[in-house]
Amino acid sequence: MLNKLFGFNPKETTVRTEVLAGITTFLTMSYILAVNPAMFSLLDGMPAGAVFTSTALAAIVGTLVMAFWGKLPFGLAPGMGLNAFFVYTVCMGMGYSWQFALTAVLIEGVLFILMTVTNIREAIVNAIPQNLRYAIGAGIGLFIAFIGLQNAGVIINDNATLVVLGDITSGSALLALIGLLITGFLYAKNVRGAMLIGILVTTVIGIPMGVTEFKGILSQPHSIAPIFCQFEWEQIFTLDMLVVVFTFLFIDMFDTVGTLVGVCTKANMIDKDGRVHRIKEAFMADAIATTVGAMLGTSTTTTYVESASGVAQGGRSGLTAFVIACCFAVTLFFSPLFLSIPSAATAPVLIIVGLLMLEPIRHIPFDDYTESIPAFVCLIMMPMSYSISNGILLGMITYVLLNLISGKLKKLNATMVILAILFILKYIFI
Numbered sequence: 001m002l003n004k005l006f007g008f009n010p011k012e013t014t015v016r017t018e019v020l021a022g023i024t025t026f027l028t029m030s031y032i033l034a035v036n037p038a039m040f041s042l043l044d045g046m047p048a049g050a051v052f053t054s055t056a057l058a059a060i061v062g063t064l065v066m067a068f069w070g071k072l073p074f075g076l077a078p079g080m081g082l083n084a085f086f087v088y089t090v091c092m093g094m095g096y097s098w099q100f101a102l103t104a105v106l107i108e109g110v111l112f113i114l115m116t117v118t119n120i121r122e123a124i125v126n127a128i129p130q131n132l133r134y135a136i137g138a139g140i141g142l143f144i145a146f147i148g149l150q151n152a153g154v155i156i157n158d159n160a161t162l163v164v165l166g167d168i169t170s171g172s173a174l175l176a177l178i179g180l181l182i183t184g185f186l187y188a189k190n191v192r193g194a195m196l197i198g199i200l201v202t203t204v205i206g207i208p209m210g211v212t213e214f215k216g217i218l219s220q221p222h223s224i225a226p227i228f229c230q231f232e233w234e235q236i237f238t239l240d241m242l243v244v245v246f247t248f249l250f251i252d253m254f255d256t257v258g259t260l261v262g263v264c265t266k267a268n269m270i271d272k273d274g275r276v277h278r279i280k281e282a283f284m285a286d287a288i289a290t291t292v293g294a295m296l297g298t299s300t301t302t303t304y305v306e307s308a309s310g311v312a313q314g315g316r317s318g319l320t321a322f323v324i325a326c327c328f329a330v331t332l333f334f335s336p337l338f339l340s341i342p343s344a345a346t347a348p349v350l351i352i353v354g355l356l357m358l359e360p361i362r363h364i365p366f367d368d369y370t371e372s373i374p375a376f377v378c379l380i381m382m383p384m385s386y387s388i389s390n391g392i393l394l395g396m397i398t399y400v401l402l403n404l405i406s407g408k409l410k411k412l413n414a415t416m417v418i419l420a421i422l423f424i425l426k427y428i429f430i
Contacts, residue, residue, distance in 0.1 A: 006318030007071030007278075013316045018073070020193040021315025022323025025075050027199050028346045028353075029306040029324075031151070032059075032077045033331060034339050036298065039087050043098045046297070049222030052335065054296040056328050057224070062289025062301045063325040066318065070281040073310055073320030074263070076289045077328075079302035081387065082251055086299040090244055099232035102294050104241060106231060108248040109291030109300075116283045125257050125279055127415040132395050134360040135375035137262035139382035139391045144305050145354025146383040152176030152347035172344040175202060175211045179348035187352060195313055195349045202345040211344055216336035227297025250426060252300050254389030256286050258382075259305045266357050267311045305388065309353045370406050374399035393423040 002008035008018070036055040037048035055078055062076030090101040115121050128136075149155040153173040158164035166173045183198030191197065206212030235241050260282055264270060269277045276282075286303055293301035310320050331338045361379070366372045378395025382388055400420035403411050 002317075002319060006067055006322060008317040008319050013314055015319070017192070017314040018317060018319040019323050020196055021073060021310035021313040022320040023327060024193075024195045024199070024313045024349065025073075025304075025307050025310030025315070025320065026324045026327035027196065027341060028309045028349050029075055029077060029304045030327075030331070030338055030341070031343055031346065032080065033335065035080070036078055036083055039083055040098075040298075042087060043091055046098055046227055047222070050224045050226050051298065053222045053332065054224045054227060054293075054298045056332050056335075057296050058289060058293035058298050058301045059328045060325045061292045061296075062285060063321050063328065065285040065288050066282065066303070067321035067325060068318060070278055070285045070321070071318035072264075072269070072278060072282055073267075073315035073317060074260075074282065074307040075304050075310070075321060075324040076286065076301055077304055078293060078298045079252065079255065079300055079304075081255070082248065082300040082302065083298075085247065085251070094240065094244075096235075096240070096244075097232060098227075099230045100235060100241075101244070101299075102227075102297065103231045103233065103236060104244040104248055105300050106291060106294035107236065107241075107245050108252065109287055109289075109294055111245070111249060112252070112287035112290060113284070116280060116287050119280065121253065121257075121283045122280050123415060124253070124419065125261060126275055127413070127419060128257075128261065128392070128396065129371075129374075129399055129411075129416070131364050131371045131375045132378055132392075132399060133261050133265055134363050135378040135395060136258050136388075136392060137265045138358045138361045139379040140258060140262040140305055140308065140388060141354040141357025142379065143354075143382040143386075143388060143391075144308065144357075145351045146386075148176075148347035148350030148354070151343035151350075153344075154347070171209070172211050172342065175206050175209055175342070175344040176347040178202065178205060179345055180351055183348040183352055193313070195309055195352070198348055199341065199345050202348065203341050206342055206344060211342050212340060213342070215340050218333060218337075219335050221332040224297055229295050230297065231294075248300055251387075251389050252286075252290065252302050254392045255305075255387075256283070256303050258388035258392050259303045259307070262357065263305070263308045263311055265360050266308065267316065269316070306350065306353075308357055309349050312353050312356050370399075370403050370408055370411070374402060393426070396420055397423050 037051040040046045040051040041048040059077035153166045156166040179202030186194035264276045289301035377398045378391045382391035
């Protein structure tokens with residue numbers, strides 16, 4: 001039954017492993033339940049309580065589709081970066097209403113469904129060279145490790161050098177380093193559920209340190225009536241709507257591509273021909289989640305890179321995703337309890353997963369510079385530009401141009417060249 005429902009293979013994993021993997025992924029991505037309400041409540045007419053509920057519901061719907069249809073161990077929720085573009089650029093910067101932005105997200109979701117049905121998204125993934133795929137996984141590893149260090153205050157902003165070491169002798173930064181030692185020790189000793197145990201132990205240690213703030217246990221789910229299906233159709237044929245939809249589309253597509261390719265490569269979830277297993281179903285889950293999320297009143301819903309933490313824990317099937325969805329469902333009633341887990345407690349997991357995801361780079365031929373230079377550009381630009389999609393785009397542009405001027409035309413195909421041209425035009429005009 002589990003095999004039919006979730007693609008569960010008892011030769012690869014166990015139910016216990018899948019459950020632990022699901023809980024671990026949920027805990028590492030649950031920060032969105034605190035971030036989204038705080039961000040969207042800056043807009044008039046979007047109550048924090050309603051946004052919290054819509055965020056959880058969008059995550060539940062998207063992750064359930066991933067569990068039953070995609071049969072892959074990935075969690076979905078409204079994406080970071082995409083929510084900031086929604087609030088700070090479209091609404092506050094361009095001056096449009098949040099209803100206008102939700103309409104753009106809905107259109108994006110519908111377009112993604114059409115692109116998935118017609119295999120356009122799958123063709124784009126298959127056009128990415130193998131060594132760039134290895135670099136994508138490693139780049140995502142560095143990126144999520146950087147996110148973990150940032151969230152805990154180990155790395156902080158500096159106007160002179162952009163980033164600098166924070167105060168690691170107290171507070172969240174110290175707790176994160178303690179958690180890193182604890183989780184690292186458990187992982188080194190091959191303790192099952194090491195990441196989840198590390199999160200829970202670090203959370204408890206944070207209580208006497210004043211970092212973990214107990215916020216209660218139960219709360220009644222808030223109504224999403226104020227933001228449900230609030231669309232604005234008057235301006236759907238304007239140039240601004242076209243730009244906003246295209247930007248949402250572009251960022252979401254390549255963030256999702258990067259996450260799926262990187263995490264699947266690390267987990268050896270690649271078909272014999274080198275293609276990502278069940279990629280079309282995963283894309284459809286992402287597209288449906290974005291469309292439904294817009295109806296529920298939240299920004300673009302996408303596959304989370306933090307799913308790598310569950311994969312590192314041993315999650316291999318849709319059962320992991322089902323557990324993630326169940327955890328999000330529980331938060332509707334126990335949101336204060338789950339929001340008590342500080343970011344310093346989840347940071348060690350993201351750092352360790354970042355290490356684990358570096359492994360594929362050993363397959364890159366570093367003595368072939370037409371392969372290694374584009375791979376390095378892809379890898380390094382993800383954390384440096386704070387964007388998975390920028391890493392992929394710049395890596396692909398470098399790959400095509402470097403092989404073109406080096407005379408290695410046989411390594412290129414029409415799809416690669418067309419994508420590189422589109423990527424260059426994107427940077428010039430958007």
